Amino acid sequence: xxxxxxxxxxxxxxxxxxxxxxxxxxxxxxxxxxxxxxxxxxxxxxxxxxxxxxxxxxxxxxxxxxxxxxxxxxxxxxxxxxxxxxxxxxxxxxxxxxxxxxxxxxxxxxxxxxxxxxxxxxxxxxxxxxxxxxxxxxxxxxxxxxxxxxxxxxxxxxxxxxxxxxxxxxxxxxxxxxxxxxxxxxxxxxxxxxxxxxxxxxxxxxxxxxxxxxxxxxxxxx
Numbered sequence: 001x002x003x004x005x006x007x008x009x010x011x012x013x014x015x016x017x018x019x020x021x022x023x024x025x026x027x028x029x030x031x032x033x034x035x036x037x038x039x040x041x042x043x044x045x046x047x048x049x050x051x052x053x054x055x056x057x058x059x060x061x062x063x064x065x066x067x068x069x070x071x072x073x074x075x076x077x078x079x080x081x082x083x084x085x086x087x088x089x090x091x092x093x094x095x096x097x098x099x100x101x102x103x104x105x106x107x108x109x110x111x112x113x114x115x116x117x118x119x120x121x122x123x124x125x126x127x128x129x130x131x132x133x134x135x136x137x138x139x140x141x142x143x144x145x146x147x148x149x150x151x152x153x154x155x156x157x158x159x160x161x162x163x164x165x166x167x168x169x170x171x172x173x174x175x176x177x178x179x180x181x182x183x184x185x186x187x188x189x190x191x192x193x194x195x196x197x198x199x200x201x202x203x204x205x206x207x208x209x210x211x212x213x214x215x216x217x218x219x220x221x222x
Contacts, residue, residue: 020056
């Protein structure tokens with residue numbers, strides 16, 4: 001099966017997480033497909049903007065823990081999947097082209113890292129966000145660099161992680177976790193307004209602005 005669907009139209013690369021019925025969970029195969037689509041978008045000269053969305057109400061429920069457990073006897077493959085996840089986040093974060101995360105549903109655990117690596121996060125009002133790693137005895141080590149200080153204050157990040165609190169879209173916007181919230185019926189119209197602004201801007205200026213802001217960050221992402 002295809003975990004990810006991909007097409008380019010009028011300068012817009014649309015990457016769809018296509019396994020929402022199973023939570024769009026991240027395993028070696030889905031991560032490989034997603035990273036390939038992201039890098040194809042980055043290298044395609046016709047692409048100006050990249051959107052990552054899902055085909056259902058589960059945007060991404062994080063790493064596929066069943067996959068990782070099944071690979072327990074093959075620690076190398078399990079570690080490769082974790083490394084692949086980290087590399088994917090860096091690819092998205094360092095993309096010279098703006099990357100939008102468009103959410104209409106649930107985001108949990110590693111899914112938070114996926115959206116936080118994007119430049120712009122747009123969600124419907126029914127969306128929710130949860131860093132649930134501690135419930136499974138895990139540390140969100142790969143996620144933290146993309147939310148700690150960059151998206152959330154250190155204390156707010158600590159609180160949300162320690163309590164595994166589910167955060168509504170409106171609260172997520174109020175604390176800077178996401179950028180825009182629209183009602184479900186106005187979500188597509190809302191993202192089109194953002195796209196219009198991005199397409200009016202100089203691609204070189206966008207790339208240089210992103211590069212310059214990276215250089216100002218005190219936290220290293222490499």
